Amino acid sequence: MxxxxxxxxxxxxxxxxxxxxxxxxxxxxxxxxxxxxxxKTRHQRGYGSKWDVIRARILKRDRHLCQECLRQQKPAPASTVDHIKPKAHGGTDDDANLQALCWSCHKGKTAKERCK
Incomplete structure (x- = not known):
């Protein structure tokens, strides 16, 4: 080759x-x-073993379905957990600030937030 x-x-x-x-x-x-x-490492950014437990809980709560796709009535499997209000903008790891998203929705939301 x-x-x-x-x-x-x-x-x-x-x-x-x-x-x-x-x-x-x-x-x-x-x-x-x-x-x-x-x-920074994953742990230094706040995504250590505590985050793994939170992530699993949110995915289970949202039944492993992308919440953005559900709002558009196009159910898709979720693979990530997203901060609705980003941590960089003062968001927390509180369950009310977290949602399950598919990779493409998460990527798009993150790109929009970087432009703000």
Whole structure:
């Protein structure tokens, strides 16, 4: 099988090329995810073992169905638990602030919140 065609590194301003599947050159390979997460681990961001218990409870409460898709009368399986009011904007892990969402609804909601 031929090797992959080198492409520009995904790091803004980097002139290097890479054939790595991540899209980052050797120098920037681990920066994409770390930069997005602010260099913090899952536990440091508040998603440790306590969150695992909360997540399971919310998925069970919402019967593993995406709440946004249900509002649109198109039931779909939920795979994530979302903060209705994001933690970054003062939201809490209280059950009333959490909802089960499918991946595409969660991704879309998060993208909209970043624009605010």
């Amino acid at each position: 031929p090797s992959a065609i080198p492409r520009a590194c995904r790091k803004r301003g980097c002139a290097r090329t890479t054939s790595d599947r991540s899209g980052y050159c050797e120098e920037h390979r681990n920066e994409g995810w770390e930069q997005h997460q602010g260099g």
